[in-house]
Amino acid sequence: MAQPETETPTIPPQRLIALADGVFAIVMTLLVFQLTVPVAAETDRLGSALAEMWPEFLIYVLSFLVLGLFWLIHHLIFDPVERYDTTLIWLNILYLMLASLVPFSTGLFIEHGAVTVTALIYGANMAAVFATAWAIFAYATTGYRLASRDLDSEVRRGATRMGFVYMAVILVAMAISLVSPVAAYVLYGLFVVIVIIFTMVGRADVVMILPGSARDPGPDLSHDV
Amino acid sequence: MAQPETETPTIPPQRLIALADGVFAIVMTLLVFQLTVPVAAETDRLGSALAEMWPEFLIYVLSFLVLGLFWLIHHLIFDPVERYDTTLIWLNILYLMLASLVPFSTGLFIEHGAVTVTALIYGANMAAVFATAWAIFAYATTGYRLASRDLDSEVRRGATRMGFVYMAVILVAMAISLVSPVAAYVLYGLFVVIVIIFTMVGRADVVMILPGSARDPGPDLSHDV
Amino acid sequence: MAQPETETPTIPPQRLIALADGVFAIVMTLLVFQLTVPVAAETDRLGSALAEMWPEFLIYVLSFLVLGLFWLIHHLIFDPVERYDTTLIWLNILYLMLASLVPFSTGLFIEHGAVTVTALIYGANMAAVFATAWAIFAYATTGYRLASRDLDSEVRRGATRMGFVYMAVILVAMAISLVSPVAAYVLYGLFVVIVIIFTMVGRADVVMILPGSARDPGPDLSHDV
Amino acid sequence: MAQPETETPTIPPQRLIALADGVFAIVMTLLVFQLTVPVAAETDRLGSALAEMWPEFLIYVLSFLVLGLFWLIHHLIFDPVERYDTTLIWLNILYLMLASLVPFSTGLFIEHGAVTVTALIYGANMAAVFATAWAIFAYATTGYRLASRDLDSEVRRGATRMGFVYMAVILVAMAISLVSPVAAYVLYGLFVVIVIIFTMVGRADVVMILPGSARDPGPDLSHDV
Numbered sequence: 001m002a003q004p005e006t007e008t009p010t011i012p013p014q015r016l017i018a019l020a021d022g023v024f025a026i027v028m029t030l031l032v033f034q035l036t037v038p039v040a041a042e043t044d045r046l047g048s049a050l051a052e053m054w055p056e057f058l059i060y061v062l063s064f065l066v067l068g069l070f071w072l073i074h075h076l077i078f079d080p081v082e083r084y085d086t087t088l089i090w091l092n093i094l095y096l097m098l099a100s101l102v103p104f105s106t107g108l109f110i111e112h113g114a115v116t117v118t119a120l121i122y123g124a125n126m127a128a129v130f131a132t133a134w135a136i137f138a139y140a141t142t143g144y145r146l147a148s149r150d151l152d153s154e155v156r157r158g159a160t161r162m163g164f165v166y167m168a169v170i171l172v173a174m175a176i177s178l179v180s181p182v183a184a185y186v187l188y189g190l191f192v193v194i195v196i197i198f199t200m201v202g203r204a205d206v207v208m209i210l211p212g213s214a215r216d217p218g219p220d221l222s223h224d225v
Numbered sequence: 226m227a228q229p230e231t232e233t234p235t236i237p238p239q240r241l242i243a244l245a246d247g248v249f250a251i252v253m254t255l256l257v258f259q260l261t262v263p264v265a266a267e268t269d270r271l272g273s274a275l276a277e278m279w280p281e282f283l284i285y286v287l288s289f290l291v292l293g294l295f296w297l298i299h300h301l302i303f304d305p306v307e308r309y310d311t312t313l314i315w316l317n318i319l320y321l322m323l324a325s326l327v328p329f330s331t332g333l334f335i336e337h338g339a340v341t342v343t344a345l346i347y348g349a350n351m352a353a354v355f356a357t358a359w360a361i362f363a364y365a366t367t368g369y370r371l372a373s374r375d376l377d378s379e380v381r382r383g384a385t386r387m388g389f390v391y392m393a394v395i396l397v398a399m400a401i402s403l404v405s406p407v408a409a410y411v412l413y414g415l416f417v418v419i420v421i422i423f424t425m426v427g428r429a430d431v432v433m434i435l436p437g438s439a440r441d442p443g444p445d446l447s448h449d450v
Numbered sequence: 451m452a453q454p455e456t457e458t459p460t461i462p463p464q465r466l467i468a469l470a471d472g473v474f475a476i477v478m479t480l481l482v483f484q485l486t487v488p489v490a491a492e493t494d495r496l497g498s499a500l501a502e503m504w505p506e507f508l509i510y511v512l513s514f515l516v517l518g519l520f521w522l523i524h525h526l527i528f529d530p531v532e533r534y535d536t537t538l539i540w541l542n543i544l545y546l547m548l549a550s551l552v553p554f555s556t557g558l559f560i561e562h563g564a565v566t567v568t569a570l571i572y573g574a575n576m577a578a579v580f581a582t583a584w585a586i587f588a589y590a591t592t593g594y595r596l597a598s599r600d601l602d603s604e605v606r607r608g609a610t611r612m613g614f615v616y617m618a619v620i621l622v623a624m625a626i627s628l629v630s631p632v633a634a635y636v637l638y639g640l641f642v643v644i645v646i647i648f649t650m651v652g653r654a655d656v657v658m659i660l661p662g663s664a665r666d667p668g669p670d671l672s673h674d675v
Numbered sequence: 676m677a678q679p680e681t682e683t684p685t686i687p688p689q690r691l692i693a694l695a696d697g698v699f700a701i702v703m704t705l706l707v708f709q710l711t712v713p714v715a716a717e718t719d720r721l722g723s724a725l726a727e728m729w730p731e732f733l734i735y736v737l738s739f740l741v742l743g744l745f746w747l748i749h750h751l752i753f754d755p756v757e758r759y760d761t762t763l764i765w766l767n768i769l770y771l772m773l774a775s776l777v778p779f780s781t782g783l784f785i786e787h788g789a790v791t792v793t794a795l796i797y798g799a800n801m802a803a804v805f806a807t808a809w810a811i812f813a814y815a816t817t818g819y820r821l822a823s824r825d826l827d828s829e830v831r832r833g834a835t836r837m838g839f840v841y842m843a844v845i846l847v848a849m850a851i852s853l854v855s856p857v858a859a860y861v862l863y864g865l866f867v868v869i870v871i872i873f874t875m876v877g878r879a880d881v882v883m884i885l886p887g888s889a890r891d892p893g894p895d896l897s898h899d900v
Binding site: 014018019021022023025026027030086087089090091092096097100101103104108110111113115117118157206 | 736
C-alpha cells in the first residue's frame with residue numbers, strides 16, 4: 001500500500017457513491033419485509049394482534065434510523081475524498097456488506113426477542129460498520145493519501161476521537177446485554193436518538209467529522225444547488 | 226435550530242434525491258410481491274381463481290398510484306430547496322421510512338380485506354406521509370431557511386392550505402372507516418384518482434405547491450433538457 | 451390537455467429517468483426469486499431435479515429479455531423528449547406499474563405451466579406495456595408537444611407503424627394460446643429473439659423508432675462520452 | 676455486426692451504467708435473504724444454532740465479494756468504452772442476467788451444501804460472467820469499434836490473457852469438484868481473495884485490464900473529483 005498504488009484507480013467516484021446509495025435505498029426498503037402481516041385467522045382481533053407487534057415496529061424504526069446513520073456517516077467520510085484506489089473500493093464493498101446484514105440482525109430480534117445473543121449480534125453489526133467507517137476515514141486521510149489537503153488536521157483528530165466514542169458506547173451496551181439484553185437495546189436506541197438530535201441542533205461533529213464547520217468557518221456555508 | 230445550523234450541511238443535494246428515487250423505485254417494485262400466485266392445485270380453475278383476486282389487483286393499483294403521488298409530492302417540495310442541513314436529511318429519512326410501510330399496509334388489506342383496522346392503518350400511513358411532507362415544506366421555506374427567494378409567498382400559503390385539505394380528506398375517510406371500511410377505501414381511491422386528474426389537466430396546484438405557475442407566469446414554462 | 455398544460459412541469463427529466471432505471475434494475479433482479487431452489491430432501495438427485503426445472507430457466511431468460519426490451523423501448527421513446535408535464539409523469543408511472551407485473555406473470559407460468567390462462571396473461575402484460583409505450587410516444591410527439599422539432603415526421607410514422615406490428619404479433623400469439631398455449635409461449639420467445647437480432651444487426655427501427663438514423667444520417671453517429 | 680452498426684446507438688452511456696449499478700446494488704443486498712433466521716423454537720440454543728450456520732455466513736461473504744469483483748470488472752471493461760450500440764446493450768443485459776443468478780447459485784449451496792452439482796453450478800455461474808466480460812471487452816475494443824484509441828494494444832492483449840487465466844482457474848476448480856466439492860469451493864474462495872489482494876497492492880492488471888497504468892504512466896494518476 002505504498003505511494004504508487006494511487007496510480008491504479010480508474011473508477012470515477014460517482015459509481016462508488018451510486019453503488020452505496022443504491023444499497024442503502026434497498027436495505028432500508030427491504031426492512032419492512034421483516035414485519036410479518038398477522039394471518040387471516042386473526043382478523044377478528046387484528047387490532048390487538050397488531051398492538052402486540054409493538055416490539056417489531058420499534059426495532060423497525062430503530063433499524064431504519066441506524067441505516068440512516070450509516071448512510072450519513074458514509075457520506076461524511078467520503079466528503080473529503082478526492083481520489084480513489086482499489087483498496088478504497090474494497091473497503092467500500094466491505095462497508096456495504098456489513099450494512100446489508102442489518103435486516104438479518106433485525107430479523108433475529110423479531111424472531112427471538114431481546115435475548116443476549118440477539119443483542120450481542122445487533123451491537124456487533126453496528127460496531128463492525130463503525131470500525132469500517134473509521135478504517136475508510138483513516139486510510140483515505142492518513143498523509144492525505146486520498147483526501148483533500150483542505151481537511152484540517154484538527155478535524156481528523158476529532159473524527160478519530162469520535163469514532164472511539166461510538167465504539168465505546170456500543171461495546172458497553174454489548175457488555176450490558178450479558179446482564180440485561182433489554183437494557184442493551186434501550187441503549188442502542190438512546191445512542192441513535194442522541195446522535196440524531198445532536199446532528200439536528202448543529203453539532204454534526206458528533207458524527208465522526210465536521211467538514212463543513214472546519215473548512216468554511218464563515219456564515220455562508222450553506223450549499224447552493 | 227437557529228441560524229448557525231445552516232453551517233453544518235456537507236451533503237450534496239443529489240444524494241438526498243438519489244436515496245429517495247432509489248427507495249421509491251424499490252417500494253413500487255416490491256408491491257407486486259404482495260400479489261400471491263394461486264397454487265398449482267388450482268390450475269384447472271386458474272381463471273376464476275385470478276378473477277377472485279380482483280380486490281388484490283385493485284389495491285395493488287391504488288398503492289402503486291399512492292406511491293407515485295408520494296414521489297411526485299417529494300419532488301415538488303424539494304423543487305424550491307437550494308440548501309441542505311442535517312434536519313432536512315432526517316426529515317427526508319422519516320419521509321422514506323413512512324413511504325416504505327406501504328407494502329405492509331397493503332399486505333394487511335390483502336390478508337384481511339376491508340375491515341376498520343386495515344382501513345385506519347392504510348389511511349394513517351397516507352396521513353403520516355402527508356404530514357411529513359408538510360413539515361419538510363414548512364421547515365425548508367419558513368424564512369427561506371433552505372428555499373430559494375424566488376418562491377412566492379402566495380405559493381407558500383397555497384401549498385400549506387392544500388396540505389390541510391389533503392389531511393382533512395384522509396381523516397374524514399378514516400372516520401368513515403369506523404362505519405364502513407369499504408367506503409373508506411373507495412374514498413382513498415377517489416382521492417388519488419381526482420388528484421391525478423387535476424394534475425393532468427394542468428392544475429398542479431392541487432399537489433401542495435405550484436412552483437411552475439408561480440415562478441414563471443409566462444407561456445415558456447416548459448422545461449428544456 | 452390543451453396547450454397551457456405545458457406550463458405546470460417542474461420535475462427535471464433526470465428524475466423520471468432515474469425512477470425508471472431503478473424500477474427496471476429491481477424488477478430484473480427480483481425475477482431470480484421466482485426460481486425455487488430444490489429442497490434438501492432432493493440432494494441425492496439434485497442434478498435431475500435441476501434438469502427438470504428447464505422450463506423455469508427458459509421463462510427466466512425470456513422474462514429477463516422482455517424486461518430488457520421494455521427498458522430499451524423506454525429509453526428510445528424518451529430520447530426525443532425535451533419537455534415534461536404531469537401527464538407524462540403519470541404515463542411513465544403507468545408504464546413502470548405494468549412492467550413491475552412481469553414477475554407475477556412469470557410466477558404464474560412457473561406455478562401452472564403453459565396453460566391458456568397463463569399464456570393470455572403473459573401476452574396481455576406485454577401488450578399493455580407496448581400500448582403504454584405507444585401512448586407515451588404519441589402524447590409526447592403529437593404537434594411536438596414535448597418532443598424535439600428535430601424528430602422527423604417519417605420517423606414518427608414509422609414508430610407508430612411498428613407499434614401496431616408489435617401489438618398485432620402479441621394479439622395473434624394470445625389468440626393461438628386458446629388452441630395451444632405452448633405455441634403462444636414459443637411465439638413470444640421468437641418475437642423477442644427476432645427483435646433482439648434485428649436491433650443487433652443495425653436495424654434499430656424495429657424497436658418503434660430510429661432516432662439515430664433519422665436525425666444523424668451521417669457516418670459519425672456514434673455517441674462520444 | 677459490420678461498421679455501419681455504430682450508426683444506430685441513441686442511448687446515452689450513463690443509463691447503461693445506471694442500470695448496471697442498480698442491478699449490482701440490488702443483487703448484493705438481496706443476498707442476505709439467503710441467510711435464514713433460526714426459528715423461535717431454538718431461542719434457548721440460539722448461539723449454537725447460529726454457530727452451526729458458519730458455512731452459510733462464509734458463502735454469503737464469498738458471494739458478496741464475487742459480486743464486488745463482477746462490479747469491478749464491469750467498470751474496468753466499460754472504462755475505455757466511448758461509444759455504444761445495440762449489441763453492447765444486449766451484451767450488458769446478458770452480463771446482468773448472469774450476475775443476477777448468484778443468489779440462486781448461493782441458495783443451492785445453502786440448501787444442499789458442498790456437493791458436486793452445487794459446486795459445478797457455482798463455478799459455471801462465475802465462468803459465464805467472466806466469458807461475457809471477455810466478450811464485451813473484445814467486441815468493444817476490436818478495431819477500436821467502441822473504445823478509445825488511447826487504449827494501448829499491449830493492455831488489450833494483457834486483458835485478453837488475464838481473461839483466459841480467470842477461465843482456466845474456474846474450469847480447474849470445476850473439474851476438482853468432481854472429486855472434492857469442498858476443495859472446489861476453497862479454490863473459488865482463494866481465487867477471489869488473491870484477486871482482491873493483488874488489486875489492493877497496486878496490481879490492478881490481474882483484473883483483466885489496467886487502463887490507469889497504461890494511459891497515465893506518470894505519478895499524477897490519481898483521480899481528482
